[in-house]
Amino acid sequence: xAKVETTMNTTNSMTDEIRVMTSGAFTAAYLDLVARLELVxxxxxxxxxxxxxxxxxxxxxxxxxxxxxxxxxxxxxxLLGFIKEGLIIAESYTPVARSAIGMAVRAGAxxxxxxxxxxxxxxxxxxxxxxxSSSVSGDYLANELLQxxxxxxxxLSKCRRIEGGERVGAVVARGEAEIxxxxxxxxxxxxxxxxxxxLPPEVQKVSVFSAGVARSTGDSDxxxxxxxxxxxxxxxxxxxxxxxxPVENH
Numbered sequence: 001x002a003k004v005e006t007t008m009n010t011t012n013s014m015t016d017e018i019r020v021m022t023s024g025a026f027t028a029a030y031l032d033l034v035a036r037l038e039l040v041x042x043x044x045x046x047x048x049x050x051x052x053x054x055x056x057x058x059x060x061x062x063x064x065x066x067x068x069x070x071x072x073x074x075x076x077x078x079l080l081g082f083i084k085e086g087l088i089i090a091e092s093y094t095p096v097a098r099s100a101i102g103m104a105v106r107a108g109a110x111x112x113x114x115x116x117x118x119x120x121x122x123x124x125x126x127x128x129x130x131x132x133s134s135s136v137s138g139d140y141l142a143n144e145l146l147q148x149x150x151x152x153x154x155x156l157s158k159c160r161r162i163e164g165g166e167r168v169g170a171v172v173a174r175g176e177a178e179i180x181x182x183x184x185x186x187x188x189x190x191x192x193x194x195x196x197x198x199l200p201p202e203v204q205k206v207s208v209f210s211a212g213v214a215r216s217t218g219d220s221d222x223x224x225x226x227x228x229x230x231x232x233x234x235x236x237x238x239x240x241x242x243x244x245x246p247v248e249n250h
Contacts, residue, residue, distance in 0.1 A: 017045070017046050018045050018070045018226060019046045019069045019070050020047055020071045021049040021059045021071070021072045022049075022050060022074070023059060023074045023135065023209070024051065024133075024167065024183070025075070026242075027050050027185075028185055028186075028243070029185070029235075029238050030047075030073065031047075032238040033235055033238050037226055037230075040225055040226065041226050048069055049062055051165030052135045055164055057165070058165070059074060060078075063082060063087045063214070064085070068214075069216055070217040070222070071211060071213060071217075071223050071226050071227060072087075072211065072212055073211045075210075076207065080093070080210075083212065087215055088215065089212060089215060089217075089220075092212045092213035092223070094227050094230070095208050095209070095247040096209060096210060096231050097244040098245040099183045099184065099207045099245075100183070100198050100199070100205075100245075101140065101181055101184070101199050101204065101205055102181070102187050102198050102199070103181050103199070104172050104181075104194065104195055105180075106178075106192065107191075108194070111197075112126075112127070114197055114199065117149070120149075121149050121151060124146070127158065128158065129159075129179075130155065130179055130180070131159075131160050131162055132159060132161060132168060132180065133161075133182045133183070134162060134163050135182075137182050137207070138161060138162075138181070138182070142156065145205075160176075162180075167190050168180040168182040169189075169190030173192030180193075183207070184196055184243040185243035187243075188243045208247065211227045211230055
């Protein structure tokens with residue numbers, strides 16, 4: 001198991017370590033692959049961050065203040081933004097997985113129907129409280145989907161954006177929201193929730209998650225090897241098991 005480190009460091013003197021920052025959607029797959037990645041890179045993996053949202057320990061803030069890291073795995077648009085900022089080496093950009101949005105309820109609760117767009121609309125209108133993430137899935141729900149369904153005025157006041165890297169499923173499991181929406185791969189590992197169901201295809205948003213080598217890397221060869229493995233058929237099983245779809249890279 002990789003060492004998980006969430007405090008701030010300004011030096012990377014441990015040359016036998018590879019530091020990885022991965023957003024929540026890819027975390028389960030990454031953790032499942034740690035032992036194999038350590039064999040491939042011959043390095044100890046250190047998980048330096050697992051939140052893309054906001055706050056001092058979020059991935060964007062840690063990168064922008066120059067914290068050393070070797071590999072970053074985030075939503076495609078976010079990684080491309082990091083490349084434009086000069087934080088990620090452009091040539092290392094590699095899509096590794098596709099991720100769909102799902103809905104969950106507290107374990108044992110009634111399971112609302114979201115099998116069609118009309119059913120999803122009714123569920124959203126009738127829900128007493130709704131939680132959504134502070135990453136790409138939450139942005140889509142709050143800024144696009146509710147408007148597209150024509151129910152933003154009715155529903156937004158019942159919605160709560162979950163900040164600080166906390167999983168939406170944890171909030172739902174505690175009974176603090178009747179329903180919650182997040183990437184399926186982020187909901188599946190959470191105990192105490194049921195009915196992790198994808199949005200209807202007509203309104204589903206599939207996000208690509210990509211990996212890149214950070215400018216601050218202390219071992220470019222090992223970082224590139226790690227990413228190459230994530231994009232290989234050898235990693236596909238763990239990616240699929242986590243609720244993601246592997247991306248074929250040619």
